[in-house]
Amino acid sequence: MKGKTITIALVIMLGLSLPAAFSKNDNFGVDFTFEVVQMSACATCGEYMVADTQIWSEPGAPLVPYRSVSILLPQEAELKDVKVKHGQPIVQKGIELPWGQPPCTYSDTPVMVGKNETIYGSNNMYPNEVFQVVGVEYVKGFAILNVNLFPVQYMPQSGTVKFYPKMTVEVQFGKGMKNKLYRGLAADKADVAGLVSNPDVLTTYEDGPAPLATEEYIIITNDTMLSTFQTLATHKAGYVNGATVYTVSWISSNYSGTDTQMKMRNFIIDKYTNNGCKYVLLGGDTAAVPYRGFYVSTGGYTDSDMLADMYFGHLDGSHNSDGDGNYGETSDGVDFGAEVAVGRAPCQSVTEAQNFVNKVIAYEQAAKPLRVLLHQSRVQSNNSPDARCLAYGCDDYIPGSYYIDYLFEENGTVSKSAWISHWAQDAIAVAHIGHGNTNVYYINYEIGGTVSWYNTDVASMTNTFWPWTTSVACISGQIEANDCLAEAYVMDANNGAIAAIYNDNYGWFNTGNACMYSGEYCIAEFRACWSDGKEKLGDMLNKARSYLASSASSNTTYRWCFYERNLVGDPESPCLTQRGSTPPPDSVTITNPSNGSTVSGTVSVTTSITGSIDEVKFYIDGTLVSDDTSSPFSYSWNTTGYSDGNHTVKADGYVSGTLADTDSVTVNVDNVIDYTVTITTPVSGQTYSGTVTCAATSNCDTVKWYIDGTYVGQDTSSPFQYSWDTTAYSDGSHTVKAEGYVGGVYKAEHSVTCSVDNSTSCLGTTLVSLLILLGATVKLRR
Structure with missing residues (x-):
């Protein structure tokens, strides 16, 4: 027993030491388990269903389950390698897995393809790997590794399925740098804990100071509507820590950027970093508050200017890393992790702004009903695929205390009067599925004929409570058009909805699953609201999209859907609780x-x-x-x-x-400023190998880097960094120098001398190996 105790102690010691002194091969593992839940009605010819997974669907290829997992890396860790280990699989033979079909918009007729004979005619494993590294995302400065795990592999020719009940993701990392958006706030850590599979690693992240001056809620509008939106900010100030209104013109005059959108984003980054900003309301239509268009292409369609207000909430990187002006391309390093919740009030006048403000204040002060309306309109003839999937997916997350109102075409024609009547019963949320366009969507498709619901019909509604609403319909959330259906619902002063999360362009589905792609986002919104408790509308949207961030990063159809889900409404409004009516003090x-x-x-x-x-x-x-x-x-x-x-x-x-x-x-x-530069990495006298992220602190605006007196690069924002590839230098002593400049004028410098050794393994790795070997030896002796 004594030997076993020693082994455990060594492992614990190693685990605790990793954050303190990274080597180039530090590592940790995270375990995941999988459970088969069904193989559909036909045990030998259906999808292999595994709990908590999605279906990997490539046209003509076998449908296999996968799980997107998010793993938190330690603070200042740089990913080196990922491996996945698994035990003996459970093997089943005589299985014929169906194949995937191309994605289809709700506006098109599906195209069916046969199975890929090259794949099905072979006995090679599909997929050939049990994991796919999607990449590292930063959410509020926390480094999150996204990996797709495939617990099922298929050998088509022999009909053999291998199922892996347990997988271990092993992560190897080295020393990196702190992300520039890291604040270290307790609320940030709590948010990230809900995103990752290993929240215990949060202990490696240092706490940061609270903002000296806080503005949690910010409205950006034009000069004309400023005073109107001030009324809303005044109301919000009673419930958040700081609420302020800024104009686009003021931001443009006080922040840098190549265009107004970039200036707005740099302003938001500043307020997020220094003033604790959490929510941003874009107070105006696109003429008053401009939008950033993203480029996305999938399924034979391309949108080069898709309105994506996520640009103002996902603050890491530029979304245009290649600098060609086409934001959001697959090569642009798009940030899929949100720092700030963003919504838009698409007002065109002071009157519309006043209506919106009045509606938000009244909504927040209203009691919230315990009723949900779930709708179904067929998306294809004979209800194939079954469009009731949206309702049945959403109701998984609705608490038992709620009454669920199912309004299905399968139960009879959904007429306009029925739509009005069911809304009038005051639901807290409404989910819609059906075809659509800019100012219309179908509430009924086939049984009894097509019934279209237009912008102009909203005024005929009689509901006294305004729900938030979500839909898979095409183009009904195209804010940049002249009044889409989402705007009609929200901007109506008396009826309609308090918020709408609709699609800017086409919604997408799969011929085998009416809720694949767009429907998954709708269902995730219900999950975020009730299962995760994200009752503030902007938080709900951000959390919902986080479930599909890995899919969006690796699949262009999910990416399309991720971009186009915009919130028409106030991002800070809570949808489950009632706020008091006592006005805040002056x-x-x-x-x-x-x-x-x-x-x-x-x-x-x-x-x-x-x-x-x-x-x-x-x-x-x-x-x-x-x-x-x-x-x-x-x-x-x-x-x-x-x-x-x-x-x-x-x-x-x-x-x-x-x-x-x-x-x-x-x-x-103090107008006699003492400018300083201090190199924090590398450390003088230490030995380094591989790629080293040099870093310096300074009150200058630019830091230039030199290696052995040769200029190698500069950084214009703190923390000032340079990525030094030491393999391009000889082993031995080298001098790293950082010079600080203000307005192009030299002010200060700092140098350190360190050693480069790329010829031998890192001492940390050797020590880890020896200790692990010692533990194994003790076990053997026992």
Whole structure:
């Protein structure tokens, strides 16, 4: 027994040491189990169904299950290799698996293909590997490895199925760098814990400081609708930590970027990184608040300008890594992990904006009903494939305390009067399946004839509670068109819906499964809402898409569907709970600069307000310097006109000319700046091999890197980094230097001398191997 105890202790010690000192071959494993649930009605000719999997469908190839798994890498880990191990499979013979069919839009007639004779005529394993590495995504700065696991392999010629009940994903990693979007907030860790299979690795991530000034909820609109949306921000301020309205023109004047969309995104990145932003409402149609179009192609269709508001919420990378202006291409390093929840209020006028604001406030203060409406309209003749799959997929996640209202064409013609009547029974959510176009979708397809529901029909509705609604229908969520059906539902002042998650372009399905592709996203929204508790509409959409992020990264049809699912509605509105009607107090808070900070040059003094504040006066050391009467209330302070040392900045908030609240901060003005550069990696005197991510901290705006006096690259944002391939250098001593620049002018530098050794294995790896061997030897002696 003594030997066994030693072995366990060694393993635990090694596991705990990995985050502290990465070698180039550190590793860990994550176990996954699989369970066969059915093989359809025909045990020898149906799909091999495994719990918690999707179906891998390639035209003509055998249909096999797969599971997309998300594995959290340790902080500052860089992926080196992935292996998957499995035990002895369960073997079954005489099985004929069906083959996949091409994806089809809900607007097209399906095309059927025969089986791929090359595959079915061979006895090679399909798929030939039991796993597929999709890649590493960053969500709020956490590195997540996505892998597709295939627990079933098929030998078609002999009809042999191999099923692996257990798989272990072994991950090998080395030392990398911290992601620039990492904040270390407790809420971020909680969100990521719900995304990965190994949340215990969160302990390797350091905690970060809370934002000094918080703006959790931000509205971006134009100058015309600014004051109207301020009413909504004031309401929100009672429920979130900071709510502010900004205009597109203000952002364009204060942030850099090649176009307005990039400036908006850089603004959101700033607010996310420094002010804890969680929710962004785009307050206007595409003329007032521009959209970023993504390029996507699948199934013979291409959309080179698909409205994808995810651009403003998925903040890692550029979504255009090749720089050709076609955002979202498969080669563009698209970020499928959301940092911020985004929704759009497609208002075209102050009147529409006021209607939207009134509707959101009334909705949030309303009691939420315990009723759900699940609809079915046939998508093909004779209901083949069965379109009731959407309802049956969604109802898996609806709690037993809810009444589920099934409105199926299979039970009789769904007329307009029936649609109005069922909505009038006040459901909390409505799921629709059927064909559609920009301003219409079918609520009935075949039994009793086609029944079309148009934008103009929304005004005839009589529901007194506004549900959120989702649909697979084509193009009914095309916001960039002139008033799509999703907009008609949400923008109606009295009826319709509070939010709609519809498709910007074609919805997709499979001839064998009416809910494959687009329907999976709808079902995931119900799962996110009730199973995961993501009741805020933007959080719900982000969580739903996260289930299909790996599929979207590796399959262009899922990618198409991922891009086009936009939220028409407020991303912060909770859909399950009721908010109180007590208005927030009238208050003003200085959000920048923070108290005790050191400032120089020109400083933007910004505020966040609650209540009915309509004027803010700014004072420096008691002297009035600005009187701002429009939100966002701010002042540009040129500190060079003041002596170095402490100064007091004060903001007085007024309501209709009466002082309502005041806030002040004391800052240190220092216009003689001591610029510094400090290299944090590599460390002087240490030995390195392979690729090393050099990093430096600096208060300069640019850091240039040199190896042995030769310029090798620069970085213009913190943390300042350079990827150094040491294999291109001789073994021995080398000097790494970082020079800091401000506005192109040299300010400071720092150098370290380290050693390169690419000829031998890393000591850490050798030590790990020896310890593991020792443990094995102890076991053998026992």
